[in-house]
Amino acid sequence: MGGTGGRFGRAVAVAAGVAALAGVGRAEEKKKPGLFDFDTWKSPVGREREAAKQLAPGAVDLTPAAPLPAERRAIRLRIYADRDYQSLVLRWQGKARAQIARLNAVVGPVFGVELQIESLRPWDRSHFGVEPGGVLTELMALDPADDVDWVLGLVTPLRGVATSIHQIGVARSCSRHMVMRGMDDEQEILALESEYKLLSVEERQRLYGDRKAHKEVVVFLHEWGHTMGLLHNDDRAVIMNPAYDPQQRVFSDFEKRVLMLVLERRLGRRADRFPEGAELAALVAGAPSDEGSDRDRAELLELVRGAKGESRRAEARSPPRPRPAARVASSPRPTPPPTTGPSPR
Numbered sequence: 599m600g601g602t603g604g605r606f607g608r609a610v611a612v613a614a615g616v617a618a619l620a621g622v623g624r625a626e627e628k629k630k631p632g633l634f635d636f637d638t639w640k641s642p643v644g645r646e647r648e649a650a651k652q653l654a655p656g657a658v659d660l661t662p663a664a665p666l667p668a669e670r671r672a673i674r675l676r677i678y679a680d681r682d683y684q685s686l687v688l689r690w691q692g693k694a695r696a697q698i699a700r701l702n703a704v705v706g707p708v709f710g711v712e713l714q715i716e717s718l719r720p721w722d723r724s725h726f727g728v729e730p731g732g733v734l735t736e737l738m739a740l741d742p743a744d745d746v747d748w749v750l751g752l753v754t755p756l757r758g759v760a761t762s763i764h765q766i767g768v769a770r771s772c773s774r775h776m777v778m779r780g781m782d783d784e785q786e787i788l789a790l791e792s793e794y795k796l797l798s799v800e801e802r803q804r805l806y807g808d809r810k811a812h813k814e815v816v817v818f819l820h821e822w823g824h825t826m827g828l829l830h831n832d833d834r835a836v837i838m839n840p841a842y843d844p845q846q847r848v849f850s851d852f853e854k855r856v857l858m859l860v861l862e863r864r865l866g867r868r869a870d871r872f873p874e875g876a877e878l879a880a881l882v883a884g885a886p887s888d889e890g891s892d893r894d895r896a897e898l899l900e901l902v903r904g905a906k907g908e909s910r911r912a913e914a915r916s917p918p919r920p921r922p923a924a925r926v927a928s929s930p931r932p933t934p935p936p937t938t939g940p941s942p943r
């Protein structure tokens with residue numbers, strides 16, 4: 599699975615592979631007992647059930663990032679769904695609300711915040727064939743997030759099973775915008791059906807539902823993390839690892855410090871476009887070496903230092919400036935890499 603690449607363009611090819619489900623490869627290895635494995639013998643269905651456990655997602659860690667105030671602070675989130683999303687995801691508003699509720703079950707206890715949907719808006723555009731960076735730029739022009747804290751675009755579902763977070767999500771470093779694709783239910787169900795023939799329909803459906811919910815939460819948190827200046831992390835359990843893994847469950851301590859700082863500043867000084875600027879630069883300058891590559895950190899630092907804390911209204915009047923976002927795949931690390939291509943991440 600490792601070398602399949604994560605670019606959107608290759609997503610369909612990736613999904614066509616037999617082991618396209620993240621974790622199936624490893625589970626398979628455990629599924630086949632060794633020749634002399636007498637005492638671990640299980641019935642075939644028992645073995646499949648055991649293997650399926652490897653695919654089931656873990657719970658996201660809920661340890662508070664810091665001592666939290668008693669009252670949760672509201673984050674105003676505006677959501678757009680493009681035409682493709684609206685037509686392919688039935689009852690999309692209800693699903694989006696349920697998705698945000700699952701996210702609140704994480705960001706509430708961990709960061710003391712609550713995502714509140716300001717509005718769910720139809721986006722009368724199709725994005726079939728539009729590369730994700732282009733969608734993001736379009737979303738920023740459509741809505742500069744002057745009167746809300748974050749803007750989320752829901753677009754064209756990805757075809758196939760996503761193994762990289764950036765097949766589904768994209769965001770720009772230090773911004774207020776992110777885009778998520780819908781997920782292809784059918785392909786993942788088919789993959790589970792072919793790998794786990796002996797499980798009951800209910801068991802497969804539960805596994806599928808749990809994985810989808812976990813993946814959506816992780817992709818959102820990952821992209822949200824990028825919008826607040828987080829880089830990638832090599833640890834497979836960390837949400838900022840770009841390869842999707844059902845065991846992704848936590849932000850690193852450093853990442854939690856960054857997120858707390860940015861949330862604090864953005865929610866406390868809403869009129870400023872980039873109120874975390876100087877303090878974020880200081881944190882990034884002292885980031886541990888496992889947070890992004892040297893190059894990622896240098897580029898992020900340049901971006902943070904270059905951004906100005908000007909008024910959000912002032913910026914909204916001028917055309918959006920391209921931000922020199924860091925590349926993600928620059929370090930020679932073994933975990934699956936590249937994400938979405940050029941600037942967005």
Ligand SMILES: [Zn+2]
Nearest residue numbers: 820840937943
């Ligand atoms: Zn990423």
